[in-house]
Amino acid sequence: MKNIFKITFVVLLLISCKNTNKSKAMEGVMDEITGNNDDINQKYDLLLKNLGTKTPLTDDQLIAAFPKKLGKLNASENRNDSPRTTSDKSVIGKFGDDTVRMEILDGAGPSAFLAILPLKMLHLNKIKSENNNTIRYSKKEHNGILIFGTDRDEDTKADYQSEIRFLYDNRFYVTLEGKRMDVNALWNAIDINDLKKFKDYNN
Numbered sequence: 001m002k003n004i005f006k007i008t009f010v011v012l013l014l015i016s017c018k019n020t021n022k023s024k025a026m027e028g029v030m031d032e033i034t035g036n037n038d039d040i041n042q043k044y045d046l047l048l049k050n051l052g053t054k055t056p057l058t059d060d061q062l063i064a065a066f067p068k069k070l071g072k073l074n075a076s077e078n079r080n081d082s083p084r085t086t087s088d089k090s091v092i093g094k095f096g097d098d099t100v101r102m103e104i105l106d107g108a109g110p111s112a113f114l115a116i117l118p119l120k121m122l123h124l125n126k127i128k129s130e131n132n133n134t135i136r137y138s139k140k141e142h143n144g145i146l147i148f149g150t151d152r153d154e155d156t157k158a159d160y161q162s163e164i165r166f167l168y169d170n171r172f173y174v175t176l177e178g179k180r181m182d183v184n185a186l187w188n189a190i191d192i193n194d195l196k197k198f199k200d201y202n203n
Contacts, residue, residue, distance in 0.1 A: 037124055044120040051115065051171060054108035057201055062091040062106065065197035070095045070102065071190045088114060098179070100189065101160065104198065105173040115173035122148040122165060131156070138183060143192065149183035162186045169199045 057065070066083040068075050073096035075083075083093035090105040107115030122139075123146070129136045134156055138149040150163040160177035164186055168174050174195070178186035 040123050044116050047170060048112050048116045051107045051112035056089050056108040056111060057106050059085040061201060065201055066091050066093055067194040070100060070194050073100055101177045103175045107171050107173050119167055142187060151182050168195055169202050171202050172198050
């Protein structure tokens, strides 16, 4: 009965919604309610369960695993851009004089939900663009890794024009932001092997 009410509510929203992007968002909600994403749900539920049993890295380990370079980009020399950790078990740093910003969240233990839920929502998202196509979304697999991308036109006044998110080694939620480059250029600017130290800690 609850599902019937949910479906009725979403249908009414779809009918009344004149904005195409909002309609597409509602379609995603409809798929979630009606169970048309069972494979996706099972995938992320399993990841959530497995990550919940792991022990998070310490701040020292996060800093030690953070790469000194990213592809051909060296770590930014500005002291304010040096890698630092946050309270939610993330480590953040910049490369190439702030050309690329990287944040890595250790999804182990209590942070599993913080890592998995955003990726699940990105996977379920059916919206391709917004704001008259000035912001565009993409999903593409690279070397077995599903990459969620966002491209922004310069007139959006965003600090970074591109952004990619992915799960590394089924544990580490990686966010990369790039200036003056699109998603493809941002991905090509990095070397995934530079993250290998994080993989060494994943046991």
